[in-house]
Amino acid sequence: MLQVNDLHVTVEGKEILKGLTLTINAGEVHAIMGPNGAGKSTLSAVIAGKDGYEVTQGSITFEGQNVLEMEIEERAQAGLLLGFQYPVEIPGVKNIYLLKSALNAQRAARGEGEMPAPEFMKLVKEKLGFMKMDASFLQRAVNEGFSGGEKKRNEILQMLVLQPKLAMLDEIDSGLDIDAMKVVADGVNSLRAEERAILLVTHYQRLLDYIVPDKVHVLVDGRIVKTGDAELAKELEANGYEGIEESVA
Amino acid sequence: MSDTQTFLDTLKARSQQRGAEPTWIAARRQAGAARFEAMGFPTRRDEEWKYTDVRSIAQGNFALADNAEFSQASAAALTLPLDAYRLTFVNGVYSAALSNLDGLPDSVQVMPLSKALTDNHEAVGGPLGRLTGVDFSTFAALNTAFMEEGAVVRIAPGTVVDKPILLQFLSREGAPVMSHPRILVEVAGRSEATLIEHYAGQADAANFTNVVAELMLDRGAILNHYKLQEAPLGDMHVASIHVEQSRDSRYSSYNLNLGGALVRNDLISDLNGQGAETNFYGLFFGQGRQHVDNHTKVNHNAPLTFSNENYKGILDDRAHGVFNGKVYVKRDSQKIEGFQSNQNLLLSDRAHIDAKPELEIYADDVKCSHGTTTGQLDEEAIYALRTRGIDEATARGLLTLAFAGEVLEQVALDAIAERVELAVAGKLPERFNLAGLVEAAVALND
Numbered sequence: 001m002l003q004v005n006d007l008h009v010t011v012e013g014k015e016i017l018k019g020l021t022l023t024i025n026a027g028e029v030h031a032i033m034g035p036n037g038a039g040k041s042t043l044s045a046v047i048a049g050k051d052g053y054e055v056t057q058g059s060i061t062f063e064g065q066n067v068l069e070m071e072i073e074e075r076a077q078a079g080l081l082l083g084f085q086y087p088v089e090i091p092g093v094k095n096i097y098l099l100k101s102a103l104n105a106q107r108a109a110r111g112e113g114e115m116p117a118p119e120f121m122k123l124v125k126e127k128l129g130f131m132k133m134d135a136s137f138l139q140r141a142v143n144e145g146f147s148g149g150e151k152k153r154n155e156i157l158q159m160l161v162l163q164p165k166l167a168m169l170d171e172i173d174s175g176l177d178i179d180a181m182k183v184v185a186d187g188v189n190s191l192r193a194e195e196r197a198i199l200l201v202t203h204y205q206r207l208l209d210y211i212v213p214d215k216v217h218v219l220v221d222g223r224i225v226k227t228g229d230a231e232l233a234k235e236l237e238a239n240g241y242e243g244i245e246e247s248v249a
Numbered sequence: 250m251s252d253t254q255t256f257l258d259t260l261k262a263r264s265q266q267r268g269a270e271p272t273w274i275a276a277r278r279q280a281g282a283a284r285f286e287a288m289g290f291p292t293r294r295d296e297e298w299k300y301t302d303v304r305s306i307a308q309g310n311f312a313l314a315d316n317a318e319f320s321q322a323s324a325a326a327l328t329l330p331l332d333a334y335r336l337t338f339v340n341g342v343y344s345a346a347l348s349n350l351d352g353l354p355d356s357v358q359v360m361p362l363s364k365a366l367t368d369n370h371e372a373v374g375g376p377l378g379r380l381t382g383v384d385f386s387t388f389a390a391l392n393t394a395f396m397e398e399g400a401v402v403r404i405a406p407g408t409v410v411d412k413p414i415l416l417q418f419l420s421r422e423g424a425p426v427m428s429h430p431r432i433l434v435e436v437a438g439r440s441e442a443t444l445i446e447h448y449a450g451q452a453d454a455a456n457f458t459n460v461v462a463e464l465m466l467d468r469g470a471i472l473n474h475y476k477l478q479e480a481p482l483g484d485m486h487v488a489s490i491h492v493e494q495s496r497d498s499r500y501s502s503y504n505l506n507l508g509g510a511l512v513r514n515d516l517i518s519d520l521n522g523q524g525a526e527t528n529f530y531g532l533f534f535g536q537g538r539q540h541v542d543n544h545t546k547v548n549h550n551a552p553l554t555f556s557n558e559n560y561k562g563i564l565d566d567r568a569h570g571v572f573n574g575k576v577y578v579k580r581d582s583q584k585i586e587g588f589q590s591n592q593n594l595l596l597s598d599r600a601h602i603d604a605k606p607e608l609e610i611y612a613d614d615v616k617c618s619h620g621t622t623t624g625q626l627d628e629e630a631i632y633a634l635r636t637r638g639i640d641e642a643t644a645r646g647l648l649t650l651a652f653a654g655e656v657l658e659q660v661a662l663d664a665i666a667e668r669v670e671l672a673v674a675g676k677l678p679e680r681f682n683l684a685g686l687v688e689a690a691v692a693l694n695d
Contacts, residue, residue: 048636049635049636050632051628051632071635072632072635072636073635073636073637073638073639073640073641075636076635076636076637076638076639077638081636081637081638082636084633087633088629088630088632088633090630090633090634090647090648090651091651091654091655092648092650092651092652092653092654092655092658093630093634093647093648093650093651093654097647097650098634098637098639098647101634101637101639101643101647102634102637102638102639105637105638105639105640105643106638109638141651141654142633158637162637162638
């Protein structure tokens with residue numbers, strides 16, 4: 001589904017990713033772990049298309065398409081969706097507008113018409129209920145005045161409504177208490193499906209107790225230095241990243 | 250010949266048609282005419298009119314309407330969908346057929362000015378012109394010279410008016426006419442009311458409206474004043490609003506401007522007693538070659554008075570906006586708070602805003618701030634929306650709507666907030682027209 005091949009990325013002249021290679025197949029849940037500054041957030045930002053990241057070498061392919069040639073919105077419409085570590089507050093833009101515009105954009109890209117309002121509302125209310133969010137969220141501005149936990153739940157709500165093919169979640173566990181973490185994890189787990197893949201970017205193993213990955217990659221200094229199964233995350237928790245860095249060196 | 254002569258000729262013809270009236274009104278009109286003739290129309294050399302060229306009014310040839318004909322169906326389509334005590338004027342002429350004061354309590358008087366004049370209503374002659382004298386501006390003098398119609402609202406002490414009072418001014422298509430509505434509102438002590446001025450009309454109309462409103466708030470009175478100006482795009486609209494506030498009164502203005510080719514609003518609040526508070530919320534949206542000028546002034550004439558102002562402008566195409574907001578603190582008006590903010594959004598390279606915030610403070614223990622910004626949309630928010638699959642044009646539309654929303658969220662009347670939001674969404678450039686989206690969201694609320 002997603003192939004990242006020998007990816008080199010510089011930000012403001014500094015090389016952050018130094019030859020990253022990663023393959024994610026449909027049905028899989030991958031976790032990328034690594035210390036601060038290893039390039040975890042850079043990877044998801046480049047896949048999403050954020051400005052300011054220069055790809056100097058390598059490629060990103062999603063279902064055979066060259067991601068780097070797609071507009072930001074085209075990537076999302078194709079099913080490549082990023083959940084932010086720090087969701088942006090968008091004063092005045094109601095959640096309902098965001099959800100409706102985003103869903104209709106995705107449908108339009110597939111050549112489908114707009115979802116009729118009653119059907120849309122039914123869908124949104126069901127997903128809201130799943131995320132234990134009140135209907136009043138819909139009329140509130142996107143993330144404005146939301147607590148950390150509410151913002152993260154809102155990211156997952158968008159995922160549940162938009163049903164991406166590849167959901168990338170950047171540090172979705174940061175700022176969550178244990179109850180919010182469970183709700184978020186339930187949301188993510190409900191996305192698991194044969195035709196869908198999930199990429200978790202996280203600093204801590206804690207999240208992986210709730211969302212058990214098929215594969216765990218360790219990202220250190222711009223490269224994936226080790227790949228394993230869920231057990232690898234537990235090793236990292238016990239021994240820290242230093243052990244890995246040493247074994248690679 | 251001078252531009253004023255056309256107007257004076259029209260005035261002379263008009264006065265010859267008039268029947269018997271109280272003598273004081275004729276004297277006021279004469280004083281207005283004399284002042285108008287002496288001042289003439291302002292030019293851009295006048296500091297107060299530096300950014301606004303009124304030649305399209307001065308050189309216009311506007312008759313006076315002689316009837317209030319307007320089809321019930323087209324009036325119904327324009328009327329705000331809310332339960333209100335309603336007076337309707339068509340091209341400035343009172344329409345009894347389109348008005349409805351059913352159920353108005355005895356403690357509230359609402360009547361057309363013509364009726365107050367016919368009845369020689371003793372209470373009207375005194376306050377009329379007390380706040381807006383003929384010296385205020387050429388347009389105030391002109392309004393006084395032609396003063397014959399408008400609205401008188403008087404609310405007895407301790408009355409909470411159960412429904413909004415809606416003054417509806419409809420502009421009709423046809424040969425250009427002018428009207429000079431005069432509005433007098435007296436809210437007695439501890440009373441509370443909502444007043445709506447609504448300007449709308451037929452798309453092809455090209456009339457000139459020159460309104461003067463004098464609003465008097467006695468001790469502890471509360472007035473929420475909505476001015477929804479969605480006049481036809483060929484209309485000229487000049488408004489002078491003066492507010493006088495006694496101790497502990499609270500006035501909130503919602504000055505929402507969407508229509509008109511040339512629009513000028515002067516809004517002035519005099520805070521004359523301790524504890525008086527005034528809130529100015531403004532939104533203007535200009536496109537094409539619309540010109541929208543808002544001049545506001547808060548006079549902190551007493552200690553412990555409060556003002557809060559938030560004006561937002563959105564300008565597209567070759568529209569021109571003006572914001573001139575002044576906060577004046579009189580000598581020894583200590584412990585006042587005066588806050589002012591003006592933000593403008595330019596959607597096109599050729600749109601233009603002249604923003605001029607002013608503070609004039611003659612007391613030393615005050616809290617005042619002002620700021621004005623003009624810019625484009627937040628790129629980070631555009632990125633966030635695009636990562637959800639929303640194309641850039643729609644993202645920009647959503648953020649523009651959101652910009653307006655920051656003023657609209659202060660609007661307590663849903664019918665007005667929704668109307669304006671829908672209008673803004675519908676006026677966005679075609680590629681990011683969001684009217685359908687807003688309609689759907691509004692429908693969900695119902």
